[in-house]
Amino acid sequence: MKTTQAAHAPLRGTQPHCQTCSLNALCLPLSLNDSDMERLDDIIRRGRPIQKGQLLFQQGEPFQSVFAVRTGALKTYTLASNGEEQITGFHLASELIGLAGYDNGNYPLTAKALETTTVCEIPLTQLESLADDLPDLRKQLMRTMGTEIRHDQNMMLLLSKKNAEERVASFLLDISQRYQRRGFSSTHFRLPMSRVDISNYLGLAVETISRVFTRFQKNSLIETQGKEVILLDPDTLYELAGLNQDAECAAAEQE
Amino acid sequence: MKTTQAAHAPLRGTQPHCQTCSLNALCLPLSLNDSDMERLDDIIRRGRPIQKGQLLFQQGEPFQSVFAVRTGALKTYTLASNGEEQITGFHLASELIGLAGYDNGNYPLTAKALETTTVCEIPLTQLESLADDLPDLRKQLMRTMGTEIRHDQNMMLLLSKKNAEERVASFLLDISQRYQRRGFSSTHFRLPMSRVDISNYLGLAVETISRVFTRFQKNSLIETQGKEVILLDPDTLYELAGLNQDAECAAAEQE
């Protein structure tokens, strides 16, 4: 019913550019020099904000663009044939979404805004031809996909091996680290998604999320006030999550 | 202790080429014309077979090559910091492994042979420069990574939403389809991996796998004899798995 097109109709006015964007060190332009960044900037479309609940693209639609989140947050999810949704990721500012569409020419998932969100749209055909010219851009795209694969494989491990507390701890720390990379506090932040979304993402019942949050508060590991979260004891959370504080275990298991 | 290098020392003698390989329509050369395929063929290294249990590469090692399975089968798995392994995929002939290394320059997982296996090794630096020249190759690489992402996201759905029977049915059908694409029977095949590997991959206990196999046999859905499997009633299995027979649900959920 509601179209997914309206969201990115062009909008005139002062628009940020990659060159001045505070996120360019985290985003696609990462490894580009100034002139290459300018070429990338030229093909980027910046649309009007999409509102909470609106779709950026939908599973099955033709894969036409890749998107970078400028402000706000989205969730991406796949639909099982019985209609159940499985959230596969949350996407904060500077993160790229849609690349999985490379598989067969259709988006394999749906992207929905968790709050008012602005995105940079990068039309595929133009990205392709630019990538033909700029090996660095091509590598950055591959890296981004590699990161996505690694994330998904970590999730498989989480879903298959971790219990409820480990899952929630892992989740909170993941979000924490991502905010930190963006220059925000790693211990005090606001979760853009609902408890239901968290439970879906982590493969648990909402009630379980709520209970674990409560237990973590009783143990003085965190403090919550609605969507606001304070990590009181990140060290213990890291232990709980089964992660090393610094590198994500990394090369620790040589023998 | 045991090095992962020995496996792909060069081996002289008659070696197959992409041009004559029966798998080239499923493999990386997929979209290449003859002369491009020849250029790809030139950089491929074909080593001696790796034996069951040997590693092709190990989590944390520098990402130097991508591999295509020629014969045999491998599993790839990640190690949790507590040493537990989570199998993220099984890889049959013609399938590419290692691309996830693009993330940060190290393999994010370990690849181990499930049986005697031969692979084509494609050194990364040469693949890179060839990809600079051949847009089709580049697209094929991106497609392969997109496929990997879609696979992993399907696994997330499986691990988070499906019960034991649904998981096993999905698994059997996935293997079945992959054999079919390679020209083998879709109803009568040999599983290259152990029950333990299956259980790990599906996020279940070994005993559960065994029980579901037994139940499926009682209900005349399958017949097993060790690693040999016959699918007696694929239709019911498809229902059980929550999949549509034909396309993997695909664009069925328009409204």
Next chain:
DNA sequence: CGTGGATTTGAATCACCTCAAAGGTCGTGG
């Protein structure tokens, strides 16, 4: 032909789910 690993089967337990209901929170409209 024996041995170690893999597989199967049974019984008891448990972590998480489901169901039910009581607060909370937020946005909307009067």
Next chain:
DNA sequence: CCACGACCTTTGAGGTGATTCAAATCCACG
């Protein structure tokens, strides 16, 4: 600005599918 309703979150009680533990059987391979 407040009241209402819808939805989200929390808490409790009870049920259950899968796990764990234990043990028998099967199988491959030297």
